[in-house]
Amino acid sequence: MQKSDFIIEVNHVSKQFEDGKFALDDVSLQIKKGEFVTILGPSGCGKTTLLRCIAGFQVATEGDILLNGEDVTTMPPHLRDVNTVFQKYALFPHLNVFDNVAFGLKLKKIDKKVIEKKVKQALKTVGMTDYEYRDVDSLSGGQQQRVAIARAIINEPEVLLLDEPLAALDLKMRKDMQMELRAMHKKLGITFIYVTHDQEEALTLSDRVVVMREGKIQQIGTPTDVYNEPQNCFVADFIGESNILDATMVKDKVVNFCEHDFECVDKGFGEDTEVDVVVRPEDIYIGERRLGEEAKGKDSPWQLHGEVQSCIFKGVHYEMTVMIDEGYELMIQDYHAFDPGTKVGLLVKPEDIQVMKKEHLCNTFEGEVLEDNRVKFLDEEWDIPERVAERFEVGEEVEVEVDFNRVNLQDDEEDGILCGEVYFILYKGDHYHLTVRTDDGDDIYVDTNDVWDDGDRVGIRIAPSYIRLYKKEVKGRPEGL
């Protein structure tokens, strides 16, 4: 078999559970020998499932996984040259430290003296010399974690899989172990695949970060790439603090947001295209406006003008919210404190503006025109104005469009035509962009000024005049409004 450059290749892997839900949805990933790759995402994003598929505890329903060029998709875990460090250590409680670490070697029927030497070596690597004959239950969390790592590396696997190994440790311990893991990775020279929900941990440890959400890979890149150049709002929001704003790409290298044209470095989005921009709070320069700087427009040395709303000391820096004159709220981090009420000016450098393609411009659904001025989409019947309905025949399949800000959310589920749950919230400076998941699993995007919480149950309404219908084949002029 042809040897590949990659130690692990995950090709279009999907994992569907019995209840029909996809834990992994067409995931592809290549990992080079000796790399430290972190799979990052919120709980339930499929990161652990992906790791378990690589380890062999779960079998992918579709796609294949290659280890060193060999297809291991259905190979049982004991035959794979990978070892796992489990989240809750999974040390054998009936064995002492030595026997735990020696477990893998003893199965291979290796000479006792060799085993002893290797166990000592492995324990030395993790800094647990002299703990050989201790009971594993008598060890602290950090020590158990070290034993678990020693037990996994003693088999000299090609790949070490780590499933949130530091999640159970306290902050100080976690930081220490992060540094040690990095050092161990360097010393051992084997590939590490590390699963975590902690974005800081991912950025600190890895050569490459794989950001996942809902079973799909959102972005793969170096820590600086995913931080500085997030591909979408989810990545920008999940990793670090960020100001995410609606913007328009005026032309190449010019983007408009907060009603102001900014120079930027991005191009190729086309002219007058709606986009999202990300500006990190530490990338906005802030200064107090002096008396002579009240003037706006070309006379002002500042790009944006506003007033400090709040200022919180965060240790190294201050975190301030500034309400700019155009009505947008921005988060800014600076070493200098500006008291609330201070008139300030803001500057953003072109290279600090990250432009992202919008995933959706409005809600689109497939629908069917019904009798009595009604249209069916999302499995519900909605009223539409008569003048819209009469342009279509009953039973005709149509495309339905609804703008984000035309979807009406109700506190009481009973008041909605459709029920759903708020499950992703993005603050966009002057409004919230919500993703509401209906009970059937469809997503509806909503722009609103109302404050909702993650997990809120809502009723969804759409006024008849805001439902636009299009002929199915050729998407021409809107027939609504």
Next chain:
Amino acid sequence: MVFQSRSTWAWPYALFMLCLVILPLVLIGVYAFTDANGSFTIQHFVSFFTKSEAVNTFIYSLAIALITTIICLLLGYPAAYIMAMADFKTPQVMAMLFILPMWINFLLRTIATVELFRMFGLPLGEGALLFGMVYDFLPFMIYPIYNTLQKMDTSLIEAAHDLGAKRHQVFLKVTLPLSAPGIYSGIVMVFMPTVSTFAIAELLTHNKVTLFGSLIQRCFGEGGIAMWNYGAALSLIMLIIIGLTSFFGGDKEDINR
């Protein structure tokens, strides 16, 4: 207030135990070491150890209890293992089916077993006795083992697989040692009552086989008051033997924890 002290609440239980546990134990001791006139004697113990019939019955009872326990373990462990490991949607249903017979009094079940043997024309005797005992006590073996297996962290099994263990190696090196406390409880819960059982033996063997429990029962039942002292001595011997088994077993359980 005296009533506020929590130990006050323990008094009824203390009284209960004094009357129904400690006092009878003392009485057994007193009866065992006295003769019909009430004077001290160790004659009952001497006659037990010199009468080969009594000793043989005792050894026979131990053997029957041991065989029953072994059969229960061999049948019960796989059942418990399957219930705990299989991806059943509702393993409780299966556990329930094993526990269900325990809802019915064991005497009724034994009588029903006798009728079953009659119906199929099977001979009553030693075989029927073993069958009846295993049938009656199997749930006591399955349940504690099922419990420990079910509570076992599945990541331990995955870890063993991950480190290169094949299925049978995972079982021998991880699952089995970790289920030892359950096995021990199961053994105690089956072995102890089977040593002293008598009703099952009488019913399923038509009194052809005499167990130690039957021996004691006869001393008190048919022997009249004259035999009470001898019966008490036999009870004491059985008590000590059972006490010893659980004492040694108890040590073992501590090690496993």
